Amino acid sequence: MNSQSKPCPYxxxxxxxxxxxxxxxELSAHRDSCLTCAEFTLVLAALAADAEELAAIDAPLPDPAxxxxxxxxxxxxxxxxxxxxxxxxxxxxxxxxxxGIGVAFAPGLWEKLSxxxxxxxxxxxxxxxxxxxxxxxxxxxxxxLVLGGLALWELxxxxxx
Amino acid sequence: MDEAxxxxxxxxxxxxxxxxxxxxxxxxxLADDLLQETYLRMLRSGFEGEDDNHRKNYLYRIATNxxxxxxxxxxxxxxxxxxxDESPGHDEAVHLRSDVGGAMxxxxxxxxxxxxxxxxxxxSHQEIAKALGLRTASIRSMLFRARQRLAKQLQARGLRPAxxxx
Numbered sequence: 001m002n003s004q005s006k007p008c009p010y011x012x013x014x015x016x017x018x019x020x021x022x023x024x025x026e027l028s029a030h031r032d033s034c035l036t037c038a039e040f041t042l043v044l045a046a047l048a049a050d051a052e053e054l055a056a057i058d059a060p061l062p063d064p065a066x067x068x069x070x071x072x073x074x075x076x077x078x079x080x081x082x083x084x085x086x087x088x089x090x091x092x093x094x095x096x097x098x099x100g101i102g103v104a105f106a107p108g109l110w111e112k113l114s115x116x117x118x119x120x121x122x123x124x125x126x127x128x129x130x131x132x133x134x135x136x137x138x139x140x141x142x143x144x145l146v147l148g149g150l151a152l153w154e155l156x157x158x159x160x161x
Numbered sequence: 162m163d164e165a166x167x168x169x170x171x172x173x174x175x176x177x178x179x180x181x182x183x184x185x186x187x188x189x190x191l192a193d194d195l196l197q198e199t200y201l202r203m204l205r206s207g208f209e210g211e212d213d214n215h216r217k218n219y220l221y222r223i224a225t226n227x228x229x230x231x232x233x234x235x236x237x238x239x240x241x242x243x244x245x246d247e248s249p250g251h252d253e254a255v256h257l258r259s260d261v262g263g264a265m266x267x268x269x270x271x272x273x274x275x276x277x278x279x280x281x282x283x284x285s286h287q288e289i290a291k292a293l294g295l296r297t298a299s300i301r302s303m304l305f306r307a308r309q310r311l312a313k314q315l316q317a318r319g320l321r322p323a324x325x326x327x
Contacts, residue, residue, distance in 0.1 A: 007301075007305055015280075039308065039309065039312035040308060040312075042312050042315055042316070042320060042321070043276070043280065043308050043311050043312050043315070044280055046260075046261045046264070046311075046315055046320060047261070047276060047277065047280045047281050048280075048281070049261065050184065050261040050262065050265070050281075051177070051180055051184075051277075051281045054179075054180035054183050054184060055176050055177055055179075055180045057179075057180075057183075057189070059189060059193075061171075061175050061176060061179065061193075061196075062175075062193050062196060062197050064167065064168055064171040064175075064200070066197075067171075067197050067200045067201050067204070068164055068167055068168075068204070070201055071200075071201055071204035071205055074201075074205050075204075075205070
């Protein structure tokens with residue numbers, strides 16, 4: 001028998017024999033004369049015995065039901081995020097548009113607002129009311145404020161969820 | 162995959178997979194945690210697999226990645242299976258088991274995983290390379306060296322081929 005083991009061409013045949021338990025006389029003789037195959041056989045037998053012992057451990061396996069449940073919950077959460085992703089992006093876009101409009105109109109806005117409000121009469125006389133209520137600028141400002149507020153509220157609510 | 166299919170897969174694969182994890186990390190409680198995480202990751206990934214063997218290989222790949230993450234978090238010196246109990250009263254079978262466990266504990270985690278996948282699970286070199294993130298071409302020589310190291314450890318514990326082979 002060699003003192004130093006080297007890869008052996010009989011490796012596959014030895015593996016098959018060790019697994020099946022059937023050793024031909026020729027292979028058995030080879031194993032006894034080959035250090036590599038003797039070591040290999042030892043390793044195979046030891047690992048097989050160890051695997052058998054470990055697989056037969058008395059401790060019960062973890063219950064698969066919670067694993068399945070956790071996976072389902074994770075899957076639902078992922079589906080929810082996927083479904084609401086478009087809505088969240090629209091909300092973000094709405095906030096961006098509101099902000100952009102605000103910035104674009106900011107320089108002249110105050111002046112025009114002052115003018116619009118100065119035209120309002122608080123005497124509640126009937127002829128003044130349609131003019132103030134129908135002012136396009138006021139309608140735009142109020143709409144922006146309401147829609148922007150709603151978009152912000154929706155956005156923060158979605159993030160909390 | 163529906164719940165019944167999952168349960169079927171779990172019943173078929175969980176015990177040997179736990180043995181692999183147990184022998185690799187040396188701790189039953191940790192092996193159970195990693196086992197659950199392995200199945201959870203498989204379900205989350207939505208992996209269906211072509212057949213049972215494909216699914217089994219996928220599970221072992223996830224488990225090996227989890228073990229790698231675990232060993233990365235540990236200090237090198239704590240990465241060992243506890244040594245065998247020398248107290249009287251242990252019968253021969255218990256000693257043989259702990260001898261193999263002790264011998265495996267002397268090896269690097271990658272050697273342990275490689276040997277287990279090759280000789281217990283019967284994985285091909287390609288499957289081992291995939292699971293361990295190595296090149297297929299290097300598996301043969303790495304496996305040979307790991308086998309030599311384990312044989313040396315087993316022989317140092319008094320185990321000889323003639324005693325083991327029936």
